[in-house]
Amino acid sequence: MSKLNFSGHETFQCRELWLKKGFDFVNTKKSFHDPYAVVELGVGKNMVNAIQYWMIAFALMDPEKKLSDLANYIFGPEGKDPFLEDSVTLWLLHYHLIKKEHSSIYSLFFNEFRKERPEFTRTHLVNYLKRKCEENRSVISENTIAKDAGVFLSTYLNPTRGQKDFKDLLAGLFIDLDLIERIHRIEAGGFEWYRIINREYEDIPAEISLYCILDNEDYGSSVSFHTLLTGWNSIGSVFALNANGLAKKIKEITQKYKTVIYTDYAGVKELQFKEKTDKWKVLDDCYGKSE
Secondary structure (H helix, E strand, O other), X not given: OOOOOOOOOOOOOOOOOXXXXXXXXXXXXXXXXXXOHHHHHOOOHHHHHHHHHHHHHOXXXXXXXXXXXXXXXXXXXXXOOOOOOOHHHHHHHHHHHHHHOOOHHHHHHHHHHHHHOOXXXXXXXXXXXXXXXXXXXXXXXXXXXXXXXXXHHHHHOOOXXXXXXXXXXXXXXXXXXXXXXXXXXXXXXXXEEEEOOOEOOOOOOHHHHHHHHHHOOOOOXXXXXXXHHHOOOOHHHHOOEOHHHHHHHHHHHHHHOOOEEEEEEOOEEEEEEOOOOOHHHHHHHHHHHHX
């Protein structure tokens, strides 16, 4: 990874409507730095900064404020799901948040940390991130890392009643993906334990899996089963799939797309492309199915 980043969101997790608001704001050539942005977006100054941060983190906008093809596909005039009502879009955004690596914790957690520690506390996560900073020679304070870990967990975890800011925490964008869960075990000192385990995740459509494979610039005309299961930004890593779950996704893909074949010869398992389908067409298939 390049330079690590654990700040910029002003400790605000991304709210459900922020990305649509951000898209509309940028699409009308307005600037997050203008004083009227707080009025236009209907949020405080720190939240304006957070919306700008999340637009970049989700690969919807570049640092020069140019909207991406993905942003237009989801939120544009003919956008597929501008109000994030379809779980397909949440899986898609989850993938791009990890792949973009603008917010380092998401990529590090799904590609590496969870494989070291499927059961963990916030302290375990913070200590791991501190270690990665040392390896990367990035000087970032422990307080900044700890706050980022809190934002990360609130993005995926259902809050418990009685938690401070319970209503705000209910707005975690990826709660419904059910990727991370609490373990009813408290460590000495009151630290909660969490768990993320490899599963089949049958609700992830085959089309989303294929889109993510086609979107990976590191893959050529063939890619091994092992790479798809454990590689960096692979669907196995990003979606926490187990081997059986990946095998099912591959079977669904090859049944629906005849230009994609799966071979298992002399123990070498590969997904191969006779020709590569356009990834946007694959997404069209997915959203067309859910309409």
